[in-house]
Amino acid sequence: MGKKIREKSSECKIIYLTSYENKGIEIINANIFPEGYILKSANIEDVIFQIMSFLKKINADYTATDNQLLVSNGSQKFLIPYKEILYIFIMPGMRNSLLLQSTTQQIVFNGKLSKIKEQISSPPFLLNLKSYIININLIESFNKSDGTIVFKGNTELYIGKHGIRKIEDFQKGK
Numbered sequence: 001m002g003k004k005i006r007e008k009s010s011e012c013k014i015i016y017l018t019s020y021e022n023k024g025i026e027i028i029n030a031n032i033f034p035e036g037y038i039l040k041s042a043n044i045e046d047v048i049f050q051i052m053s054f055l056k057k058i059n060a061d062y063t064a065t066d067n068q069l070l071v072s073n074g075s076q077k078f079l080i081p082y083k084e085i086l087y088i089f090i091m092p093g094m095r096n097s098l099l100l101q102s103t104t105q106q107i108v109f110n111g112k113l114s115k116i117k118e119q120i121s122s123p124p125f126l127l128n129l130k131s132y133i134i135n136i137n138l139i140e141s142f143n144k145s146d147g148t149i150v151f152k153g154n155t156e157l158y159i160g161k162h163g164i165r166k167i168e169d170f171q172k173g174k
Helices: 002-008 023-029 044-061 115-117 160-172
Strands: 016-017 036-039 067-071 076-081 087-089 097-100 106-110 133-134 141-142 148-153 157-159
Touching: 016 023, 016 044, 036 044, 067 097, 067 106, 076 106, 087 115, 087 148, 087 157, 115 133, 115 141, 141 157
Parallel strands: 016 036
Antiparallel strands: 067 076, 087 097, 087 133, 097 106, 141 148, 148 157
């Protein structure tokens, strides 16, 4: 299970709770790199203490750094590395709702695009579009005639012909 999780996200925190002492070497050899490996014991307080210690460490890690964006949609927090963000845009008809599309997931959260633009840097992000933030480094191609961007991984986004012109100007250094 850990290997499948790690294939989907290198950032996901994994803690193993097991009664198998010999699985640790197997996990290390599989390059899973869990946050912790806890052996079940007869002393439940010891297991709880270890779990709580790992959770405190993980919680401390969820503070945004210079190359990550922290977003929240209610009770869930997401720490997204900039290099994984394809785009962020204002959801039409939904006041203060933003959609973040990363290489691995899509997150809808409350916020203002102007506040996000203050937090992240350009480049690699194109910040001069009214309703979008675009990661220029992850654009595979774009179609001028229909105003569509294709990102790495074949995710598409329609931003219109005017938006495409702004991307071209940005790439040319204007």
